[in-house]
Amino acid sequence: MEAAVGAAKAAQEMVARSQKLEALGRLTGGIAHDFNNLLQTMSTGLQLALRLSQDRRGTSALEACQRAVLRATQLTRQLLSLGRRQAGHEAVLDVEKELEDLGPLLRGAAGSAIELVFDVIQPLGTVKVDPVHLELALLNLVMNARDATSGQGRIVIEAAIHDKQEALPRGLAVGSYLALTVADEGEGMTAEQAARAFEPFFTTKEVGKGTGLGLAQVYAFATQAGGTVSLASEPSRGTRMTIWLPQSTQHADVAPTEAGSQSSTPAERCSGKVLLVEDDDLVREVTAQALTAHGFSVITAPTADAALEMLQADAEVDVVLSDIVMPGTRSGVDLARTLAVLRPALPVILASGHPVRIEEAPDVVFVPKPYDVDRVARKLASAMDAARAGADSEFATLDGLTRSAGNAR
Ligand SMILES: Nc1ncnc2c1ncn2[C@@H]1O[C@H](COP(=O)(O)OP(=O)(O)OP(=O)(O)O)[C@@H](O)[C@H]1O
Ligand SMILES: [Mg+2]
Structure with a gap:
């Protein structure tokens, strides 16, 4: 009886906490969006x-300015992740592989004076989460552990599966869970x-050392x-989060191979015509300049x-790079969908500071803002290459078909 009351109370607290986070998320979401555009201008301008x-x-x-922009980007992501449903960017991850991939990043965050140890009980199976937010959550926990040990000592990251109800925290539905522990x-x-650790903006750190958003992000995620x-x-013994x-x-998704992202296409060798669709004047101006410096010819x-008017008036364009949330009757997603019908061979890359759903336009590449303009340039180049190769192979199969049809006769 007592346990049932306790569990109900814990579940209630969990709901109240999520609601608070969601309200805060809505409040900060708008600000974070504006910040993303400012950061986009700065990062592209700096590059x-x-x-x-x-x-x-x-x-x-x-x-140094670039590093500051990176830190600001991380903070903005943290703000955006509060209380938001991230549907659309989830992936089924192989946990063992994910932890292995994150090893160097987490070791870097812990610092060289700290021994970071993995204690993994295999097999760990898969989880369906947003990989960007899983990474951010583990980073937040490791950075907290580092701060708590004042940069020296040992941090253990444990990973195991638990399915016995007694082992699960209160408020969780019965089932099988992956437990990822960061212990210091x-x-x-x-x-x-x-009691207050998960509250947004609760921090015991000096001004400039902590914003109190780390654990709020972990909790929201x-x-x-x-x-x-x-x-x-x-106190003075340590912490396990x-x-x-x-x-x-489900089986793990196969990581999408970014065609061309590995091969370092020299920036100077880019060519072709880009239509850049962007409502923020500063972002548009500086991105157009940067892409031009890469060798593209750019219209905006x-x-x-x-953009649609320009394309219907027969503007010659090889690839479209478009923002998503814009004034007017169409969003970037609408534009991509319309173009999929009007100009199916024209590749479209969408960029946004909002964590948006893009299932409606499944064939487009999505890049989160602020983006690295060099990487986007490579994506544009490889999208153009793929479109050209696609057009060639289409001709090839058509050719093959006509020939076999001819043989049959
Ligand atoms: N591993 C830990 N050991 C001791 N105290 C911790 C630990 N993790 C969190 N805390 C306490 O919880 C507070 C909130 O943590 P949180 O990660 O949310 O914010 P922060 O680390 O202060 O700032 P930010 O993560 O935004 O840079 C910390 O200020 C600290 O007092
Ligand atoms: Mg923190």
């Missing part, structure tokens, strides 16, 4: 300036700190995936409507 800069001191100053032997938390987070901590994620019954449109 362009770096390409043009001859002076070594200038270069190192620009690189650092300063630990008092009961009051532990885990609950949106159908799991939760549990914590055990004792565990992310619980429901096991998936401020809305999807204007």
Whole structure:
């Protein structure tokens, strides 16, 4: 009886917490979107300036700015992830492989003076989550553990499957879960700190050292995936933070190979005509400049409507790079869908600062804003190559068909 009341209370608390996060997420979502456009202008402008800069001191100053933009990007992602449903960017991940891939990143975050150990009980199976947010959540936990051990000692990352109900935290539905624990032997938390740890903006760190968003992100990520987070901590003994994620019954998705992303197409060799659709004047201006510096010829449109008009007036274009959320009657997704009918051979790449659903336009490549303009340039080049190759192979099969039809006669 007591246990049932406790479980109901825990479930209620979980709902209240999610609702608070969702309200905050809506509030910050709009701000984060504007920030993404500002960051996009800065990162592209810096990249362009770096390409043009001859002076070594200038270069190192620009690189410092780039690191600041990267940090701001991470913070913005953190804000955007609060209370949002991330449907559309989920993937079925092979957990063992994912942990192996994340090893270097997490070791880097822990710092060289800390021993980072993996304690994995195989097999771990698969989970269905947004890989970007899983990475961010583990990074947040490892950075907290690093801060708690003041940069020295040992951090253990444990991974195991649990399906016995007694082993699961209260409030979780019966089932099989992946438990990812980050354990440290650092300063630990008092009961009051532990009770507030997941609150957005709760931090005990100095100004500039912490924003108090890390654990809010971890919590939002885990609950949106159908799991939760549990914590055990004792002052001066250490902390164990565990992310619980429901096991998936699906096979892992095969990671999409980004054609051309490995081969370093020299930026100078890019050619072809890009239609850049972007409503933010600054982003449009600087991106057009950067793409031109890569060798593309670029024409621009401020809305999807204007872009369609240009294309219907027979603008010669090899590839379209479009924002998603824009004023006018059409979004970037609508534009991609219309073009799939009007100009099926024309490749479209969509970019957005919003975590959007793009199932409606499954054939397009999606890049989150702010994007790295060099990488986008490579994506544009390989999309053009693929479109050309596709056109060639279409001719080839048509040719084959006519020939076999001829033979049959
Ligand atoms: N491993 C840990 N050991 C001790 N205290 C912790 C640990 N993890 C979190 N805390 C406490 O919880 C607070 C909130 O953590 P959270 O990650 O949300 O924010 P932050 O680390 O302060 O800032 P941010 O992650 O945004 O840079 C921390 O300030 C700290 O007091
Ligand atoms: Mg933190």
